[in-house]
Amino acid sequence: MTTSTSPLLSARGVRIVFPGRHGAPDARAVDGVHLDIRPGEIVALVGESGCGKTTLARALLGLVEPTAGRITFDGRPLEYSGRSLKAYRKRVQLVLQDPSGSLNPRHTVYDAVAEGLRIHGHGGDERAVVADALSRAGLRPPERFFLRRPHELSGGQRQRVVIAGALVLEPELLVADEPVASLDASVRGEILALLLRLRAELGLSALVVTHDLGLAWNIADRVAVMYLGRIVETGPVEQVLTAPRHPYTRALLSVLPEAPGEPVVLTGEPPDPSRVPSGCRFHARCQVLAGGGADRAGVAEACRGRDPEILDGGGATQVACHWAHAGKG
Template identity: 65%
Template sequence: MNEQLLAARGLHVEYGLPGGRTAQAVCGVDIDVAPGEIVALAGESGCGKTTLARTLLGLERPTKGTVTMAGRPLGATNRELREFRRRAQLVLQDPTGALNPRHTVYEAIAEGLRIHGLHDNEHERVAQALAHVGLRPPERYLLSYPHELSGGQRQRVVIAGCLVLDPEIIIADEPVASLDASVRGEVLALLMRLRDDFGLGALVVTHDLGLAWSIADRIAVMYLGRIVEQGPVEQILTAPQHPYTSALVSVLPNSPVGEPQVLVGEAPDATRIPGGCRFSPRCPVLASGAADTAGIGAACRTIDLPILTRTDDDVAKVACHYAHATVHS
């Protein structure tokens, strides 16, 4: 896909900490979402997924790099950000926390229209948004309060609040993590239907590769602030090239990579990024001696890998010295 809806290039996000330390939450990321495409952003907790998502929405200011919407750089003025946020909407993990308990469903959904000055046909737009997310008939829910709804219904109301503004892309941060297993499938099916019916692009932040496999067209796997592997979801999850991705895939039911792989230790602190490959302190390939046997052990420990960029042919790409060595050997 040549037409990119939302894109980031060379994105860095750093935070100053006491003692003169700097936390590198996002350390050089290229990522994009095309119209009608669902991209999963996956990785363990603390890897920078949510910070990246917030930066793509203009909620965090990048230290370096650019974010563009339909080829235009993300503006910095309140007017420019307001217009951008009408086109790009956020779905939060906890629908209960996202809804004001004092507001009815109607008020919750209409709030976005009022913020953006879209007063025409307000009641009709709210009712249509509810119908689009499967809450029918809409009149049954308009005067309900969040505590009167189930978890799945609350998440649908949150999504309706996004749809009422006719966005072009949705960024969903762990959209089903707080829901019962019985309703997760319904909400995921809803996101896929919205993609098919309205051509919405979506970036779904998740730690669950099973979820990514179910709904995504492409996946970007993130580790310690950097995307280490990205490409078509089926290609990545059936034949992962990066040892980190392989370890994540190994714990899925009926995993294609064999026995579950347990990574040693915790992810390093974002204030102390390791030299060379940032996964090297936990890499089972390096620990087993396979990287040294292949002649690239020193590179793994000392040479950083370039930022992964998406190619037009949509071939999977990986930031791993060993994977590159074995492909070209």
Template identity: 80%
Template sequence: MTAAPLLYATGLEVVFPGRRGAPPARAVDGVDLTVGAGEIVALVGESGCGKSTLARALLGLVRPTAGEVGFGGRPLGRTARALKAYRRRAQLVLQDPSGALNPRHTVYEAVAEGPRIHGGARDEGAAVAEALARAGLRPPERFFARYPYELSGGQRQRVVIAGALALEPELLVADEPVASLDASVRGEILALLLRLRDELGLSALVVTHDLGLAWNIADRVAVMYLGRIVECGPAEQVLTAPRHPYTRALLSVLPESASPAVVLTGEPPDPSRIPGGCRFHARCQILASGDADRAGVAGRCRSEDPIVLRGTGAACHWA
């Protein structure tokens, strides 16, 4: 029997009302997604596709318009008490560590903030030291009195991760966790996330636009386009044999790719004006090349929305 996922979303929607009479924007549009215990899932896609909104809805920071989020086999409660208890078990790691840390707080105060808010029977100093050590800042006492401006970018990101670890969570949601770091430091932070999974059984949802990052860290990959998951599956399957033309286009521009680069024309459509048919069809290289016509699905691509992807596979008429 397959174990129940640690985190799940079913039919999740987040719709933002339009301003000054504009139509509402469907930032997240019917998403099903799971993260298993001890699993790292990469959520990838272009900027503006809804990744960060989805991540925040999964954490209870954005209220879904429809659908359900569950954790540990139970639907997520919406009361302040239920959300506070949940956020101890599921922690957010932001992209910019400089923005996430209060410049007036020492490292000790930054890491101790979570335990102080949520309470706990453990010794605070020991909890802070253990969290810093697990995040790779050793000896931890050396960093207690430092301020963020005295640290490198990589060290600041480790402090942010330590602040999450101080609550002993089961899940990290990391939104572009290495995007603001130098290339030489990115590998260290990714290796840290893998070590935390292996040593602590920690699960992670890593939000990124970088498929190379997903290749290095993820057990599974979910590809998002215009509010929907359009392809999902084991990382090796999605990244070596992609089925959706959007995934193929994203992979083709990686430096190590053997495929000719696919230049996507135009920007992703406005989520308040989602086109009819497949929402990717106006930018689809398979449709433009005539392959969809030869396969007999071009008409469906232009007029029929593919079914919402549930589980693994690709939401694409051609695939």
């Protein structure tokens, strides 16, 4: 699916630390991430709540400046001046989880979609551009929707309006944060099919942030699984999801309805970025370590005491796991 080997968007060694309040330890929300997105590629960033995926997405959008590391777009480092960010956000657009939260209830559909054009000073035929974006987003005939307000639309139609609002600026990359989480199952498939069609028609790239591996399977070319601020497994979606090597990826997959065997119930505390453990950050909840598998492979000590290397963010299948590298994963 990719059209080029050089990344459109690239994160290198990105760290985002939020200072703790009232003497509390700092929170390492993103703790060393390399991630590439190539032209025409859809990458799913997957993990449970609190793993840092939304903070990373915000950094990739230029909404949060990294504490360390750098982000480049089209080969150039992201700059944080107002003018540079405005130009950048024309090329990289956000699609939020809850369309009703991102649409002003007092605005018509036309005004909601035209807002980006007005902010960025579009000089052409506004009405034609708005109509084209609505049509591409599957709201046809578009003129029928111009004067409607969000409360007059279904959830799926509202999400299409949000997508149309992103499309009017002809971006190269969409960052979609849980784009179908608030929608009924019947509508989810339609929105995912729309995103795939937009990629085919416009050559769009996308980063889809989700906790749902099933969604990743249906839409992504490549998946990056995130745990406690770091990507722990990445690769082509079919390879990672049919032959997962990291115990965390295996646990996430085990709870899908179609998964074979019993679901893996993760014990221990959910990820807390202000208390990142030594060694492998997953070791305190790892079913392989708890079940003696790491001991048998001779890596239990490494799991508890040695941090696995940061994955390089490219297209190859990679895993940050001592047990998997011992030939067991």
